[in-house]
Amino acid sequence: MIWPMILAAGTAVAVMLVDLVFPRWYVPFGVALLGSLATAVSPYIVQKGQLALLCADPGRCSYVLDDTARLIAALIAVLTALALMLYAPGLRAGDAPAGEVGFLLASAMTGGVVLGGAGDLITLIVALETLTLPLYALVALHRRRDGAAAAVTFFTTSIVATAISLLGAALLQMSSGFVHLPFTMRHDLPGGQPIAIAGLILLLTGFGFKVAAVPLHAWAPTTYDGAPVPVAAYLSTASKLGGVIAILFVADEAADTDLRVTAGGTLAVLATLSLVIGTLVALRQQRTVRLLAWSSVAQAGFILAPLGGLLVSSSADLFAASLAYTLFFLALEFGAFSGVVALRPREDGGVLEDLRGFGRAAPWRSAMLAFGLIGLAGLPPVLSGLFAKIIVIKALLVVDSLWLALVVALISVVGLALYWRPLAALYRGSVDDRPAISFWPFLPLAAATIVTVVLSVDPQLTMSLWQ
């Protein structure tokens, strides 16, 4: 049996059931938390060894539980647990019904757990949609805030993106005759190549929506800012991770075929646009979460940039770099969002001025938020952010993609000006009253900081995960 999947789906069902019987917030919350933690460890403890399911013939399976799948299942489950903890003050106060939130997050987790092992395009897209679908509801589900506009924006753009992805998958299947990933890029049929090229571009662009890459980014600022901050944190990490993995899988298959240049070109364009537009627009933002949202668009550019190197030539380094950057990013981004929640539990992100004086009033939480922001800017003393930047630039230079390396390098200079503003707000002036410390949001903040410190000392950990 495949325990990670069962545990994840089981958590969702269990949360729904206990919520019917015990209507106190902490019961479904506790079940969801324990369930997601169990899911996180299950691929490593319960389910060892290789496992393949639903195989048409050996080597053509719809689900394969390998090391990559384990890692992604664990990451998604951990992020789910952390997002729940961030949401705890809101759930306790009844801002959102704990049972529904727990159920929706666990459902999203189920999609993410399956995603890492997807062996064909249909499983991949279905898993990705399962990861995203519950989030529409989560964005809107808040008693004190009107998240409907944000949810509708998210929903409508998402539908368009999914339609694009499905069209791309269909075209690839048409040109190759297969939906299984290793074969979809072979277009043996006569006249298959143009169809395959169109299919691949559409598929990657559709996935670009999930990572909020330009030009499919416009939903992100509105949605993040309209959503409860813990949900925005989840959107910007778990949901983005899902999109990155889907893109990595597809690009990896394209890398060894004559579709390599198509994949590389598409991703290079997405990466460059995201880097430039995300960073420049973020400079003008006044609201904290909007600024983080635009920075998240720019970060998608950093994640995709190594894959743009496929335009020049193929190398395993590119994929390893993209995945490694993603891992650094997840820790830093979650740290930044957790910092905002820890300083303002139950509130929205507010404007930058609302952070004023926290540096003095809440030095530890502010320091950890600053840690995340500096890391996202890619600067020491947060070495992990710097390592992430070096990894991307090195991978690009390995394949002689000098111009993309220079774009990445120069845009990170502008990035400093971006993260400077929240940092300056944090350490400007002073306020008299110390913001109340809330236990639960402090945990994910501390966890993200610890992971960041560990990765600063031993970045090698992230470098050998791609196979």
Place this chain on the structure above:
Amino acid sequence: MNINTDVILLWTIAVPLIGAVLSFVVSDATGRRLAAVTAFLTLVFAAMLGMGQKQGMWHELDWEWVPALGLRLHLGVDGISYPLVLLTALLTLLCCGYSIWHTPTPGLGNHLGALLLVIEAGIIGTFLAQDLVLFFIAFEVVLLPMAAVIAVWGGEGRRRAALKFALYTLAGSVLLLVGVVSVVIKTGSGDMTQPASLPPNTQLWIFILFAIAFAIKSPLWPLHTWLPDAHTEAPTVGSVILAGVLLKMGTYGLIRVGLGVTPDGFAEAAPVLGVLAVAAIIVGSLVCLAQNELKRLIAYSSVGHMGFVLLGIATGSAIGLQAALIGNIAHGVLTGLLFFLAGAIKDRSHTGQLAELGGLRERAPWMAGILGLAALGSLGLPGLAGFWGEAFAVFASYQRGGPLWTTLAVVAAVGGALTAAYLLRMLRKVSHGPLAPSLATASEAHWPEVVAWAPLVFLAFLLGVVPVLVVDLAAGASLISGAAGR
């Protein structure tokens, strides 16, 4: 007693970092003292590196860190880096000690001390790194703490100046990153002690990336415009560290990385570097003549002085490089002293406008005397530290011969005369003339100030009389002996 001296390399970086964390978490008063004690310990460790001097590297430490990035924890000290490490440790100690007595608003002296220690660790790391990627990381470590020192404890326009400093420097260092990573990929190693050779064409474009990064840091005209703002707004200790040692990272990098790793690229670009260096001397001096603000004037004088250092480096000869090294140290000592004095004057008068100053020698003859000494040293009076670097830079350029280098030598010498003009003008405005109202109640130097200045005054004399202290140390370094062989 048998001490493993190689591990001391690590301690000179680790001690300030540990001290920084501790100072940060304890109370203000304790933190200030703790920072000063840490800075003292670091100076002791730094001094211990001087044991066992020999040809090439004196001590070396080489541990694996991140193989996937070609990053090794490879530290080493030789005659080029040792004086700079000592200077860094000394100036940090003086600044931390000074901060116990006086920290500008908003206080928080323990945080200031912690940041100064992080900056120290970064600068020493830059001077000790023998691995290219490690060098880059250490180079970057300095950026944000220095920006924070300016942005929190600085003057009126501090945030703008801090951001400008940070953006400028970062723009340079990302180019350095691209250059460093290219070298590591193309040669398969980031070892700076035995750099693998690259084809000349590759060397040229990589050197250009390096040169821009180091030119911004040094700063070399026309990439210097961040410097006056940063200096004017920075608190006294920030200015001292900035001028005293932070700028040296640029010139040191140009020697160690530019000349060491890409010698052919360096040779090809040397004339351009020389012309820009001399332009910096002239432009820096002319701007100084028209400056009306004390700290801004000293900042621009740095542009001129670093021009001499860069001219020495550009010649690529053993004499030129040694001139650059002694020039580096002398500038660090004298400009550090000048900024301490400028800070002391501004603390008393609350203005840096030359028009509103005057008559300092009537109220505070000792302070005026030390200011005069520092200015004379800075303008290159023989017998004081500033003389050797500038004289030998001009000499090295002249010795290199050919119409270009001879012209550069002559123009640089004229620039040296301009230096005298603007520094004497500054003395006239600040020390002499009728007593200005702003200085009417100015007190004589306090003892913590005297303690902070005294070592620098001593060094200004010492290096002026026995420059061989620095020159002899460097002679054994492989870069210098290699240059002598060419």
